[in-house]
Amino acid sequence: MNIYYPPQFWKKKKLLFGITGGISAFKVVGFVSHLVQAGSDIQVIMTKAAQQFIGENTFNALTRKPVYSDLFESGEKILHIHLMREYENLVVAPATANIIGKMAGGIGDDLLSSCFFVDPKKVIFVPAMNVDMWHNPIVQENLKKLVAIGTRVMVPSSGNLACGERGEGRLPEQEVFLETLYYLLCSPQSLQGKKVLITAGPTREYIDPIRYLTNSSSGLMGCSLAAAARARGADVTLIGGPMSVRIPSGIRYIPIVSSQDLKTATLEHYDKTDVCIMSAAVADYRPSNPSAVKIKKQGKTELILNLIQNPDILSELGRRKVSQILVGFCAEDGDLLVEAPRKLQQKNCDVMVANRILPGESGFEVDKNKAWFLNKNGEMIDIPLMDKMELAETIIDHLVAFYFS
Numbered sequence: 001m002n003i004y005y006p007p008q009f010w011k012k013k014k015l016l017f018g019i020t021g022g023i024s025a026f027k028v029v030g031f032v033s034h035l036v037q038a039g040s041d042i043q044v045i046m047t048k049a050a051q052q053f054i055g056e057n058t059f060n061a062l063t064r065k066p067v068y069s070d071l072f073e074s075g076e077k078i079l080h081i082h083l084m085r086e087y088e089n090l091v092v093a094p095a096t097a098n099i100i101g102k103m104a105g106g107i108g109d110d111l112l113s114s115c116f117f118v119d120p121k122k123v124i125f126v127p128a129m130n131v132d133m134w135h136n137p138i139v140q141e142n143l144k145k146l147v148a149i150g151t152r153v154m155v156p157s158s159g160n161l162a163c164g165e166r167g168e169g170r171l172p173e174q175e176v177f178l179e180t181l182y183y184l185l186c187s188p189q190s191l192q193g194k195k196v197l198i199t200a201g202p203t204r205e206y207i208d209p210i211r212y213l214t215n216s217s218s219g220l221m222g223c224s225l226a227a228a229a230r231a232r233g234a235d236v237t238l239i240g241g242p243m244s245v246r247i248p249s250g251i252r253y254i255p256i257v258s259s260q261d262l263k264t265a266t267l268e269h270y271d272k273t274d275v276c277i278m279s280a281a282v283a284d285y286r287p288s289n290p291s292a293v294k295i296k297k298q299g300k301t302e303l304i305l306n307l308i309q310n311p312d313i314l315s316e317l318g319r320r321k322v323s324q325i326l327v328g329f330c331a332e333d334g335d336l337l338v339e340a341p342r343k344l345q346q347k348n349c350d351v352m353v354a355n356r357i358l359p360g361e362s363g364f365e366v367d368k369n370k371a372w373f374l375n376k377n378g379e380m381i382d383i384p385l386m387d388k389m390e391l392a393e394t395i396i397d398h399l400v401a402f403y404f405s
């Protein structure tokens with residue numbers, strides 16, 4: 001299961017986790033365990049009601065630290081002030097309707113609510129409750145008040161709820177939780193207000209209704225770019241062929257199948273886009289005359305396919321470019337550093353990311369990639385072989401440095 005954040009993001013992060021009395025408190029055990037293993041320093045605070053749902057000892061064992069719940073815990077320091085100064089953020093998960101109401105109403109009658117008043121901008125609420133509780137206007141009004149003073153809120157998922165009902169109010173699954181937390185904590189939000197269009201994955205060019213020509217692109221690079229752009233505050237649209245990886249959360253996803261679908265969808269969104277990153281592995285050719293019925297092998301010892309060239313979408317985008325930053329991807333096993341600058345110029349791109357295809361090491365169907373970042377001013381940055389999510393962040397940061405700072 002792919003989760004889109006760079007592996008080193010959680011190393012040495014100092015996070016307070018405030019657990020309140022919701023039925024989904026048990027799920028937070030998994031979140032805390034994952035973050036501790038990823039290298040974060042997690043300190044847990046529990047409300048009295050939370051202890052009805054999960055024991056302190058579980059978090060104590062996972063974090064190898066005492067769990068705090070008493071506001072009047074005696075010690076050298078005033079606990080709620082000390083914790084909020086010492087830790088980078090306070091994640092309240094699950095956040096009950098009650099704690100949201102207390103904090104919005106200015107009540108600090110226990111350790112967790114008192115922490116909130118020390119620095120509300122550091123607080124991230126992860127509400128989880130029954131669908132009707134979630135849609136209760138008082139809860140929504142309280143959240144608006146909290147957002148207005150700089151507190152961040154992770155919108156709950158929709159689905160089966162512990163109470164047996166269905167709807168919004170569900171605590172997000174672990175991969176969505178971790179990814180969204182990465183988006184919320186990522187700083188600076190250097191692409192805030194920008195629209196980023198990304199294409200990813202392979203295309204399928206049908207020979208008959210069930211057979212097709214394709215390639216081994218998994219879509220991991222494009223999905224990682226989508227998450228990295230989203231984490232920097234961009235409004236991201238991902239157009240993707242049939243991919244073998246999970247689609248990142250928090251973005252708009254448009255599934256397509258063939259290169260012609262990809263062209264139609266890309267052109268539809270291109271005019272409203274600030275940055276367009278074409279990382280899909282688009283087929284160069286398609287069968288000129290696909291069969292409407294399954295091709296039978298009876299009586300045939302040979303099958304000759306006639307292929308015609310697909311439209312060059314990147315060149316078309318280059319021709320239509322007005323103010324968009326157009327980023328092409330080229331993957332080569334041969335003369336990469338001759339091909340990449342040629343394509344950059346010929347297709348009127350602003351940037352070309354050149355990928356080295358080394359089977360099993362870099363490029364298709366592996367988690368790592370070796371790339372060069374070339375821009376139209378002739379500058380070239382040699383990026384070492386790295387994890388695709390790390391590479392995605394590096395590419396987005398170079399784009400920001402060249403075009404948005």
Ligand SMILES: Cc1cc2nc3c(=O)[nH]c(=O)nc-3n(C[C@H](O)[C@H](O)[C@H](O)COP(=O)(O)O)c2cc1C
Pocket residue numbers: 019020021022023024047048049050095096097098099128129130133
């Ligand atoms: C079985 C059970 C499950 C509950 N689940 C939730 C929940 O998921 N979300 C919520 O907002 N409140 C839930 N509540 C209500 C809270 O436990 C109650 O409001 C409590 O006062 C919250 O205290 P706290 O916010 O200090 O932790 C539940 C109560 C019970 C008895």
